[in-house]
Amino acid sequence: MKSSKSKSYGVKSGKKVFEGYNDERKVKNRKEKVEKRLGYLDYSKDFKKKPNEVPKKYLNKIITADSLDLLKKLPDNCIDIVFTSPPYNFGLDYEGHNDTDQWKNYFGVLFEIFDECIRVTKHGGRIIINIQPLFSDYIPSHHMISNYFFQKGLIWKGEIMWEKNNYNCKYTAWGSWKSPSSPYLKYTWEFLEVFCKGNLKKAGDSKDIDITGDEFKKWVNAKWSIAPERDMKKYNHPAMFPIKLVERVLKLFSYENDVVLDPFNGAGTTTLVSHILNRNYIGIDTSVEYNKTAKKRIADHKKNNLF
Ligand SMILES: C[S@@+](CC[C@H](N)C(=O)[O-])C[C@H]1O[C@@H](n2cnc3c(N)ncnc32)[C@H](O)[C@@H]1O
Structure with missing residues (x-):
């Protein structure tokens, strides 16, 4: 035995x-x-199914506007996937955006924009939000945002932990040093909250799938170790996505030729990677400067890939 x-x-x-x-x-x-x-099924809502086309003047464009205003001009059900990282209200130095608001105002504005994102997303489309809570304020933004989409009837598909490998862990505060009175917890990761509108399955043509078997096997493990973008100074933006993060999201959750929306497009990583991966895109940001950078990144990529 x-x-x-x-x-x-x-x-x-x-x-x-x-x-x-x-x-x-x-x-x-x-x-x-x-x-x-x-x-x-007991929580999700029945959304209208009929898809619509994005008006040509907005397709494959990087647009300077407040997303709340611009999104109102788009028809219902015209976007395949929203991938975005809103300002976190951490007090970063964005051009033309106050990043230190009272939390209730912050969520008020954010949720109005999210309502529009829900409306413009197609039935079966996805909304993926990258967010980091502000631990020093004890505000669980990732839960509050998830709860908002859930209440609105979207299906919570899951949560990805973006492990940044400590690159971002600059603070040294301990809270109550060597005492259980109020120790300060430290984090080296951010979250990606993944939602589906109306259906967990996204329709698409199998010829438009561009993820490989190896990528699929690796990326369905929901802890992604990806270093933060190192060139933020070069692009003069304080909070950019690394290219690899956008690549994974788009290949895992969308098809080639889909329409990708980033309503907080910043220096345009989402729009750049959408272009590289043969997706259509709409990128919106309030900053003229960031949009210039976003357009230049695509133009440079086109130039360098001419031959
Ligand atoms: C976290 S950054 C996004 C960075 C982007 N993921 C990248 O890779 O560069 C958030 C962006 O939202 C923009 N923003 C803030 N409020 C906005 C609004 N109401 N409409 C459009 N853009 C806004 C800011 O200018 C900032 O560039």
Whole structure:
């Protein structure tokens, strides 16, 4: 008879695995139980299904405007995927944007823009928000934003932890040093909250899939280790996406030829990567300077790839 120790592990397809794993993990009558609980069906809303085209004058454009005004000009159901990172209200030095507002005002404005994002997203489309809570203010922005979309009837598809590998961990405060009175928790990661409108499945043509098997296997693990953008000084923007982050999001959650919207486009990483990956895009930012940078990044890419 095997000892209990030797019974615990076995080798499957060349890998060491816990033998009791499948038995332990298996939920009996899983399907019936899911059906009983109703899952997201009890919370999600029925949205209109008919898709619309983006008017030509806005397609593949980087637009200087307040997103709340501009999005109102777009028809319902015309965007395949929204990927964005709003200002976090951390007090960063953006051109023309006050990043230190009272939280209630901040969320008030943000949620009005999110309402428009929901309206313009197609049935089956996705909305993905990159956010980091401001721990020093004890405001869980990632939960508040998720809760907002959930209340609006979107389906919460999941959450990705973007591990920045400590690059961003500049602060040294300990809170109550060496005392349980109020220790300060430190974080090296941000969140990506992923929502679907009306359907978990996104329709698309299989010829428009550009993710490889290896990428898929790696990226469905929801902890992504990606270093932050190093060239923010060069582009004169304080809070840019790294290109790799946008590449993963677009390949995992959208098809080629889809329409991508970033309502807080900044120096235009979302629009640049959309262009590179054969997606259509709309990028909106209030700053003329950031939009110049965003346009130049696409123009430079076109120039360098001529031959
Ligand atoms: C976190 S940054 C986005 C950076 C972007 N992901 C990139 O890779 O460069 C947020 C941007 O939102 C812009 N912004 C703030 N309020 C806005 C509004 N109401 N409409 C459009 N853009 C706005 C700011 O100018 C800033 O560039």
